[in-house]
Each structure stands twice: as C-alpha cells, then as structure tokens.
Amino acid sequence: MRPLLAARLSRALVACYPPRWKQRYREEILDVLDQHQASPRTVLSLASGAVTAHLDPSYRMEKPVIRIRSDVVRGILMIIGGTAAVFVVLVGLFILTNLRGFINDMSWHPGYAEGDTALELTPDQRLLATEAGGEPNSAVITLWSVGRGGLRQLSSFEGGVTVAIAPDDRMVATSAFGGQAALWSVTQPRHPALLAVLTAGSSNALWGEAFSPDSKLLAAAYGGGVALWDVARPAQPRLLTVLDAHVGPVTHADIAFSPDGHLLALASGNGQATIWNVAHAAPVATITGRDGYFQALAFSPRGGLLAGVTTGGTVLVYRLDGRDRPAVTAIRSGLAAQALYPGGRRAPAGLAASCPGCMTPSYALGFAPGGRALTVVLDKIFPNNSSRDTAFTWQVTASGSLTGGSSAARDTWDGQPALAPDGRTIVDGSAFGRTAVGLWELPAAVG
C-alpha cells in the first residue's frame, strides 16, 4: 500500500470512531497522523481501535435509538455488530487497495502471444497501443483504454512488429519485416480500420515508426535511414522524402521528434544518432554515444537538449546549439550495474555484480513535462526471466547538466518498458512466455 493511500485511509478511519470519542481525541490523533508515516499497520490499528471504541459502553450515544434492557441480548448484538464492522472494514480496505492498485500500481493483463512487445501511450495517457507477437507478419496489436478502472482492452488486430500511436489519438502505425508500414484509423478504438499501406520503396525491414507532435508526419526507420510520409490526410499518405545521409546500419529503431516537430533524431547501429531538420530534409548534427548504441532518445520539451541512453547503460545529454557535433553536457554511466541493487537491496544469492546470464536491459527515457527532470527506465532481466524495472531520475539544469539523482525500483515481468509523456508513469510489457502489460507510477519525489 502506498504511504499516501495509507494516510488517507487513516484519516478516513478516524471519522469512523464514535462521536464522543472523536469529541475528545479527534484533534490529537489527527495531529499524530500529521507527523506519523502511515502504513498498512496504521490503518489496521485505527480500524481495530474504531471497532473497540464502538464496543466501549462509555462512548455509546447518550440517548440510544433502541433501549435494550437484557445484557445477554446486548452482548450478542455487540458481538454481531463488531464482527460485521471488522468485516466491512476489511472488505473496504481490500477494495480500496486493489482499486488504487489498478491506477498507480502495476496491473497486469494477459495479452495475446509471446514475443517482443512494443508499447506507446498517447500524450493524454488515455489510449495505449501494445504489440505482441513472435511471427514476423502476424503480430497482434492491442488497443487499451487507460483510466480509473485500470487497463481495459478495446480491440486487437493483426498488424506488424512495431507500433506507434499518433498524439491526436486518431491513428496507429504498424510495420512488418517486409518493409511495409500500415496506417490504421483508431478514431473508433473498438473498431480499428486499415487506412493505407505505406511502402518506402525498400525491401528492408522497417524497425519502428514515430508520429510528429502534430500527427501530420509519420517517420519510419528502415535499414538505411528514415522514410517520411505526410499523413495529414490519413487515407492518402504521401511519401515526402527519405533521410539517409550519414546513417549507419539501422538495426533497431528509436526515432524522436523534437516537441516543435522541426527536428528528428534517429539512432543507428554504429553508435551514432543523426539529427535532421525535417523541413529541409537535411542533417544538422550527429551525436556519438559510448558503451554501445543508443537504445532510446528524447528531446527536452523546449528542444534545446537531446538525451540518449545506450545499450551499455550510459545516459548522455547534448546541448543542441547549432553545431555539427553538439557538446555533451552530462554523462551518467553504469546504470545496468546499479540497477542490480535497487534501494540498496542485496544481490540475489549466487548472482555476481556482472550478472552472468542476464539479458541486455531494455531502456526508455524521457524528460518531465517542464523539462527540469530526466528519467531513465531500465528493465533488467535476470537469468530466471524475472525482471526488475529501475527508474533513475535527475534534475536537469538550464545548461543541460544533471544534478541530484534518485531511483525507484519495481519487480516486474520480463519486458520492454516505456515512459509515459508525464515522465512518471511507466508501462511495461512482458516479452517472454507470459505476455502481459502493466502500469506503475513513480513517487512524486522521484518523478
């Protein structure tokens, strides 16, 4: 149970004490609760205290509604009433903690098939698209609504191996290894409709797509660069250009648009990421990582910084100041090793610091909406396929350096994490054997 929830429940339970008890102790106990870190034990102690106080004759109402003269009958009624009260409190606690769990905690939902999972949330975080599937051309795309009731499956359809959802909630793009991308209308998310099939004129595999912030452009990464389509009229998409200058072999994809949509960054397998001016279709800068290649990239909300995280667990922040080779303003490395011991926990028995047999972690990163914090999520998968998400958050200064640093960790299922646009909600999908998707939220202090 989260401390905030426990604190709220505790205060609600104080209201359940008998009126005469509250008259005497209410202010005092609320004062104690103001200073005390509430926990499930606090909630239970107050629930049991409230029941006991109700059973105490000295706190009973002065003028009872029904006057019961027999002590035996009164005793029986008190026992029945007390048991019922405890039962109601326990059921209430169970419902409240579980309802809350659907929103802020992980809620796992069975998916469809085994295989890699890609996930993306819309900016309003109300629609989630996930991909799961092992077969190259028959992976299943699932649309979910995200709300107070948790994740609700809206529809699913055979799409491709990657998925991107347009910021305006109206389109989903998928791609298959055949080099084709497909555009789907999801204006009626329960009934997705195929709008168009996009071909980049290449038989290369498409590795991933991204919509521009205004949802008018679709970028798709293929083996040699990025194909850019105008999808302002979704039923008639138009290939605008192919950006392939200065690009190494593209073996995976992370494409990021700057918030104003003017710049586009693509990571390639040679460890570099290329940044283009979208309107001029011209490369403007190249950044080089260390420790492997960039697995995820993100522009800061004002567009002045570009952050990337590499497969080796190094976070780099670059200041985009018009130069070909933007200056590095911050480096944090060794995240994968730190992620083994979240919260200072000891390593699982028999697991060395290097984590033999662990899979290469999956990463996601993003800036907080105001741009003052950067969060990297790392999903470390242990040899037994158990997995742990660790989120590292730093404060970002105006000059682009990182200060402070905190982390939060959560055991999850093996999978691919994604960071929602709020910079705090983490979506994680399972990749092996138990396909599922879930949400968890970073504490306010971290996010």
Next chain:
Amino acid sequence: VHGKFDDLGRFADPSVLILTSLSDGPKHGYAIMTDVAAFSGVGMEPGTLYGALSRLEKRGWIRPLDTDERRRPYQITAAGQSVLAEQLKTMRQVVRVAARRTATA
C-alpha cells in the same frame, strides 16, 4: 480508580510502555510514540496508542493537561505510578526466574 493491571488484557504491553514513557515527565501523543520507539524499539501505531491512552485515562492512571493546542500532553498520576511500580515488580520477578531457569537449562 486504582485497578488491577491484569484487567487490561492485551493492552497491558502498550500501557506499560506509555506509563514508562510518562515517568520522566508529561508528553503528547506523538512524543510518546517516538520515546517508546527509542527506548523499547516498539513501533506503536496511533490506533493502539490512543486505545491505550483512553483506557489509562479512564482508570485514572494518566491525566490530560490543559492546553489550547491540538497536541495535548499527558501526565502520569500517583495511581499510575504505583500500578507501574507493581507491574515492574512482577516483570523483575519474571526476569529473575527466567534468568535462573535459562541459566540451568
């Protein structure tokens, strides 16, 4: 007013801790919790604390001091002191017997 400690049943333990805490001067609820945690390692929860406080107050073993603030200090009474002394005597006896028996075991 002066009753047997055994009457408190399962509240005996928090009550001893609270009376011990108040033995060196009046304290309010949260101060009792932190003091008890410091000298005994017992993390008392607010529901348990106020359950015990209300019983101790009703038996006249502690009394609330007048204050205008939200946090009201409690003071141990003479009756409370004598009950605590009695209880500690029993506990010392238990400790003595336990020490002897575990030493010979």
